[in-house]
Amino acid sequence: MTDIKERRNDTDGLPRIGFYICHCGTNIAGMIDVAEVREYVAALPGVAVSRDYKYMCSDPGQELIGADIKEHKLERLVVAACSPNLHEETFRKAAARAGLNPFYFQMVNIREHVSWVHEDKISATEKAKDLARAAVYRVRFHKPLDKQSVPVDPNVLVVGGGIAGIHAALTLANAGKKVTLVEREATIGGHMAMFDKTFPTLDCAACILTPKMSAVKSHPNITLWTYSEVAKVDGYVGNYKVTVKRKPRYVKEDLCVGCMECIEACVFKEPKFADWFNQGLGKRKPVYIDFPQATPKVVLIDPETCIQFKTGKCKKSCAEVCDRKAFDFNQKEEFKDIRVGAIILATGFKVYDAKRDPHYGYGRYPGVYTALEIERLVNASGPTSGEVVLRDGRRPRAVGIIHCVGSRDEKTNKWCSRVCCMYSLKLAHLIKEHSGAEVYNFYIDVRAPGKAYEEFYDKLLSEGVHFIRGRVAEVTDWNMTPEEEGRLVLRVEDTLAGFVRRIPVDMVVLATGLEPRADAQEVRRLFNIGCGNEGFFQERHPKLAPVNTFTDGIFIAGACQAPKDIPDTVAQAGAAAAEALALIDAGHVELEPNTAHVVEEECCGCKSCVPLCPYSAITFDEAKKKAVINEVLCKGCGVCVAACPSGSIRQNLFEDAEIFSEIEGVLAK
C-alpha cells in the first residue's frame, strides 16, 4: 500500500518529496511499524509519494525510486533505512540515474539509530516518525550540488632513497609514470646499504640492493636528485607543487664519472675525518664518496673540512687531476620546482642514541659498540675489511649482544623495535663466523615472527651461541675475579636458570632500537600529515590503510611509519606505489561537495578562520582582504563555519536553513 499525491498543488507549492521506508527484512520492520510511519509521513506537507518496501537497496527497490521520480515528477528524495555509510551513495546514484540531482537526497537511519537500539515497538515507531519528519522538513532546503572533479597530475615524488623509496620509485617508473626521487644524503641506499648480510637468508645486503640502485639510476622515468631536500610543498591531491633544494657538491654531477682519482690526489695524504657511512669507525678525506657503489657515482666535497673552503688557499689538486673538469668550487645551492600528483614519503628511521643509557657505557668504554657499527665492522668493505677487532686492534675472545637497548622501556622508547632480535641473531652468527669468539645474546623475548625467522633462530641455537634471558643491568670495568681482569663485565640475571651471573666479555654490542627521525615533526608539517604519539608518521588506519595518510595524495612507506624489516618495507613500498597508481590512473579526483565556501560580500576580513583549518584550506587574499577557501582541500569539518563571527562562511549540505529545519522537524509534534 502506498500513498501518492499526483500534482504539485497537492503538495501545497512545496517541492515534491518521495519518501521510502525500508523493512530491511525484519531488521527494521521487526521493531518499527513501517506501515504506520509510511502513513504518517504521507500526511506531511510536501510529501507526494510515500512507500514502504522490503529491501530498498536492492535492484527492484532502486528501480522503484527511479520509476517514481520520473512518473511522479519527484523533486526531493528521502529514504528511511540503514546507515548512510552503507547506502547513501546507492540512493544518490539511483536518483542521479533518474535525472534527479543526487544531493536532493536525504537519508534517515532508522536501523542503527532506532530499531537496533530499542526494545519497545511503540517508542521505536514514534522515534522513527520524528526522524522521518525531520528529514522531510530538511530536504526541502537542499540545493542542487555538483561533485567537483579535479584532474590528477600523473607525476610522482618519492621522498627518501632507501629500499622503500627505491622500490616504490621503480614500481611506479615501470608502470610508465615519471618519478622524481629526492634523497638527502649524497647516495641512495639508506640504512640497508650499510648492512653486511640480511636476515634470515644471510643474503649480502649490497648484492641485492645495488642492482636496484643501478636500475633507479638508469631508468628513463626516474629523475634522481641526491644530496637534495624538499623545501616547500604547496597544493592539494593531484596537484602538488614542490620546491626541492639541491645542495652543492662542488662537483658537476653530469660530468663526474666516479673514477675517484681526485680522492687519491687530495692534499690530505691520509683520510682524517670520521665518515658517516662507517658510523665514524672509518675515515675519509674532504673530497670523498660515501662508498664505492654509491649511486650516483659522483664525489662530493665537505666544505667543513676542505682546506679550500676553510682558508681559500689550496692548490686544489683534486680539480687539477680531474680530466673531466668536473669541479666547480663556486657551485651554489639550487631550488627546483616540480609538479606532481602524488607524493610517497619513505624517509626511514633513526637509530637510538645509545648514550641515553649511561649504564651501558657507550662512549665511555671503547669496547662498547652499537649494532650499526658492528654491521660496518663485519662488512668486507668496511673499515676493518670484515675483521672483528676492537678499536685497539685486539681480537675479542667473548662478545655480549644486549637486546632491547632503547626499546620496551618506559624511560626511553616504549615500543618494541621489531627488527633487533633478528639482527642480533644475525650479528651473533656473523661475529662468531668471523672471529670464533664466544657469543652471548642477552634478551627478554626472542621475537622471530616472519617467514623462515624461527628457522633462523633454530640455526643460531645449533651454533652454540649463548642465549641468556635477562636484561643486563650494567656494563662495567671493575672486576671481582681474575678472569674478569681487564675486560668488560656484564651483570645479568639468568632468569631461566634463576640466578645472577657476571659475564666478562671484550666487546659489547648494543642492539639499539629504531626511532622516528629527528626532524620527523618538521617533515610532517611540511607535507601536512600527522604523527602518532610515538612520533612515527600517522597512517590512516593501522590495519586497513597502513600506507595512506589523512591527507589525500600523500602516502607513507617503510620505517617512517613504524619499525619494520626489509620484507615488510618492500611490501609497503609496493602498496604505496599501488595507491599512487590508483590515484593517478583514475585520472581525476572526485570531491565530496560538503565543502565550505566564503560569501565574499559578507566576509569582514577578520582572519579568524585562517589558522583554524586543520587542512590548511583557508588562505587570505591580501588584495581583496577576504578569506578564501580552497574547496579541493576542504574536508567539510565545519570549524570555520562555526567560528566565523560574521556568519559569512556557508557549508554545502549544512546550511543554516537545512539545520534549523531539521531541528524544527524533530521537535514538532
Add this chain to the structure above:
Amino acid sequence: MALEQKIKYEAERDRDFAQWVVTQTGGENLRHCIQCGICSATCPLALYMDYTPRRLINLAREGFKKEVLSSFTIWLCASCYACRVDCPKKIQVTDIMYVLKRRAIRDGVYPRRFPIPVLAREFGRMVFTWGRVNETLLVIDLFLRTNWFRFLSMTGLGLNLMRTGRMSFFPDSIRRRLELRKVLAALESKDEFRDWAGPVAQLLDEEVEP
C-alpha cells in the same frame, strides 16, 4: 635421597593478593612486569636472596602469598632503589618490598631467625619511646636478642668506636615526647596495623634463637 614434590595447584593461590599489592603505595605497576630481570641484575643483594626480586614480583603477581611473605628476599632489601631506577616499566620495586615487609609482620609470617625484622621492631620501639635513635644502644640491643657470639666478635669495633668518641651510652631524647606519641597514636586506627605494639607483641612473645 628424599624426593620432593614441587607442583603448585590453583587452590594454593591467593587470588586477591596481586590486586591487594596493586592498591598499595608503590604497587601500582605490578602487573606491567615483563620479567626482564634487570631488577635482579642490578640488586646488590640478589645473590643472597632465596627469590630474586624479579622472581618475587612474579610470585606476588601470581598470588603465591605464602612464598612471598616468608621469603628472605624482602628483608634483605637494602633500599638502594637501583631496581626502581632501572625498571623499564617503572615498577617501584623497593616500595613493594616495604609493602610486603609490613604485610609479613602483620600476618606474622616472616623468617623466624632473621635479625632484620627484630631490628625494625627495636628501632620502632626506640623511636616511639625517645623520639630519636641511639645507634650504640640499638646495636647492642639487637645483638643481645639475636646473636651473643656476634656481640662478642664486635668488641673490636666497639673499642674502636669508644676510642674515637663515636659511641654514646645515653639515649638521645626529644623534649616533647608526648607530642610525638600523640601524633603516632592518632594514626593507630588508620594503618593496617592496629597497634604497632600489637603485631610486635607477637614478635616479643616468641623465642628468638641466636
Add this chain to the structure above:
Amino acid sequence: MMKYLYYPGCSLKGTGKAYEESLLAVFRALDVELREIEDWNCCGATAYMSVEESKSYALASRNLAIAERENLDVVAPCSACYLVLNKTQKSLQEHPDIRRHVTQALKAAGLDYKGTARVRHPLDVLINDVGLEEIARRIKSPLQGRKFAPYYGCQIVRPYASFDDQYNPETMDKIIKAAGAECVPYPLKTHCCGGSLTGTLPEIGLRLAYIIIKEAKKRGAEAIVTLCPLCQFNLDGYQGQIAGKYERVDLPVLYFTQVLGLAMGLPAGELGLQRGIISAAAVLAGR
C-alpha cells in the same frame, strides 16, 4: 648572610659525629648559618617504613611541620634523612588520602603541615648557593697531590636525582677538585655499601664494603671521600674484619666536608679527623 635550618638526624649525633663537626665548621667558615631544627625527631630511616606506613610519614613530617614555621630551606646531610624527608614530601603530595591522615594526626598534636619546606643536601647548597667561585676564594692550603675516590652511595641519587646526575654524579668530585685534590676515575660511585645490613648480616655487608674499598685502592686512591654517615661507618669500621675475611685494604674514609675544611685551612681537630677508625693522618700528610 645565607641561612638554613639544619636537620642532623640520629647518625650525625652518634657514629657520624665527625660529619656534623666538619659540616658546621665549614659552613661557619663560609659565613653560612645552619640552625638546628628545634626538637627534631628521628626520620625513621629505612627501618620504620618496614613496620608502619602512615606512621613513618607522620614521623618524618613532624620535622617538616616544625621547619615550615620559618621560611628557610632545610639542610639534611645524612643520605637516609635526605631521602626520607624528600620522599615524604612527594608521597604526601601524590597520595591525598595518606596526606589527610597524616596532617590530621599532626594537628591532633598541634602541628601544621603544608608541605612547603624544601629539603636540600649540603652539596647542593655548596655548589648552587655558595658557588665554586666563592669556595675557591676560601681555599688556603689545597691538598696538592692527594688522590681520592668519590663515593656517593645510593640514596642521594636514587630514586630522586634532584641536584646531580643519577648514574655519574659529579658534585662531590667538584668539591674535591676545588680542594686541590685529584679524583680518581671510579666506577663504583653509586654502588650500595649494604646500608643497615652490615650490622645485621655482616657476611653480606663485609663483601659489599670490601668491593668498594678494593676498587678505590686499585684505581690509585689514597682515601675514599663520602657523604653518608652510614656509608662512612660501613667502610671505615669493618676494615679489620675485612682484612680477616678477604685481604688487608686499609683505606681511610673521609667526609667531603673534612676534605674541604682542611683545604680551607681549618684545624683537623675541628673537623673530627681523629674520629676515623682508620687514621687519615698519614695520607693527609702525604706519606
